[in-house]
Amino acid sequence: MTKILIIEDEELVRENILDLLEAEDFDTLAAANGRIGLQLAFSEFPDLILCDLMMPDLDGYGVLTALREKPITATIPFIFLTARSARADFRQGMDLGADDYLTKPFTRDELLSAIASRLAKQATLAKQVYTKFDAQTLSREVQMIEIYLRRTLEQRDFQQFQVYYQPIVDIHSGQIIAAESLLRWQHPELGSVSPAKLIPLAEATGLIVPIGEWVLKNVCKQTKLWHDGGFPELRIAVNLSAHQLIQPDFSQKILKFLLANNLVPGSLELELTESMIMHDINTVIVTMKEVHSFGVKIAIDDFGTGYSSLSYLKELPIDTLKIDRYFIQDITNDSQKAAITTALIQMAHNLNLDIVAEGVETEQELDFLRQYSCDAVQGFLFSQPLPVAEFENILLANKRLY
Numbered sequence: 001m002t003k004i005l006i007i008e009d010e011e012l013v014r015e016n017i018l019d020l021l022e023a024e025d026f027d028t029l030a031a032a033n034g035r036i037g038l039q040l041a042f043s044e045f046p047d048l049i050l051c052d053l054m055m056p057d058l059d060g061y062g063v064l065t066a067l068r069e070k071p072i073t074a075t076i077p078f079i080f081l082t083a084r085s086a087r088a089d090f091r092q093g094m095d096l097g098a099d100d101y102l103t104k105p106f107t108r109d110e111l112l113s114a115i116a117s118r119l120a121k122q123a124t125l126a127k128q129v130y131t132k133f134d135a136q137t138l139s140r141e142v143q144m145i146e147i148y149l150r151r152t153l154e155q156r157d158f159q160q161f162q163v164y165y166q167p168i169v170d171i172h173s174g175q176i177i178a179a180e181s182l183l184r185w186q187h188p189e190l191g192s193v194s195p196a197k198l199i200p201l202a203e204a205t206g207l208i209v210p211i212g213e214w215v216l217k218n219v220c221k222q223t224k225l226w227h228d229g230g231f232p233e234l235r236i237a238v239n240l241s242a243h244q245l246i247q248p249d250f251s252q253k254i255l256k257f258l259l260a261n262n263l264v265p266g267s268l269e270l271e272l273t274e275s276m277i278m279h280d281i282n283t284v285i286v287t288m289k290e291v292h293s294f295g296v297k298i299a300i301d302d303f304g305t306g307y308s309s310l311s312y313l314k315e316l317p318i319d320t321l322k323i324d325r326y327f328i329q330d331i332t333n334d335s336q337k338a339a340i341t342t343a344l345i346q347m348a349h350n351l352n353l354d355i356v357a358e359g360v361e362t363e364q365e366l367d368f369l370r371q372y373s374c375d376a377v378q379g380f381l382f383s384q385p386l387p388v389a390e391f392e393n394i395l396l397a398n399k400r401l402y
């Protein structure tokens, strides 16, 4: 049963919300002030918190700040309730990490819809993060991972992280032209933590910002070593998070890493997904244009699975489209996937973009892509993601597709 904590000092409002939620079969907890609310949050670990902004002693901002400081409660969806509707209050609450904001008096439907949408979002995240075990074990497992991740980052113990490289191969020459960098985490106690758990968790908690910065720095350094080691054309792609992109100093950091390593900007490619672009399109456009003006390449990752609006293709300075693996898998037997993929290749070429197929696993898929003039492929058919030394070995051996 979904457990909701209501922190509200006005008794009448509190009782009304409680009645309403109980009628909807939610499990409820109530606190008449911020301190009791915090205690209940730490002991009961609710699924969602509704919290009044203006309360004597510890107000809603104080409650939210304290919750976000503890890994165990940092990700509980949090909705502010307030009679004040000033824009500044709204911003302050959102900046502290609130998920939503309801201005009193709100209707039953407004409240229920705000709760439903936060719970749905949390459930999507949980589904991405929790794969194999029952929900209880899982949430404990994820909480553990989060605690260890925070500790690792606090101690700046970055040698626990490793960057793997998956080759991207030119379909015509068969040669390695680029690689996508992928993060791996090996914790001394947890062992190897699956990226499928790590990345959504790091995204949800914002911890992706320091980790992503470390990856960028590390990749720039490594790319320079390969350039100097006889592979001056090699391009390395780095996956970005929406959190990184909206950092005000993002493009300056990129410039700093390029200059520090004396790296040709065009050898760095940033991979963005469609949902990241749509998340905050205006900021993304400004940042991407700036980064692109340095000469850095930009790719759209998992293309075809995101939003249907393609207008951003015109607005953004894009160099490469990466067709999502979903379209490639079984392409020779699935006429719809084949139709979509050939249209995407055509469109990319008409827009003067390079097109890379992801998740290429069979000779048949490769043949199809070659026949329709896809530019490059990435996937298990050629190679899985490799640690630095192994990637270097296949570079030196001049491993080719054919």
Ligand SMILES: [Mg+2]
Binding pocket: 180, 239, 271, 301, 302
């Ligand atoms: Mg990618």
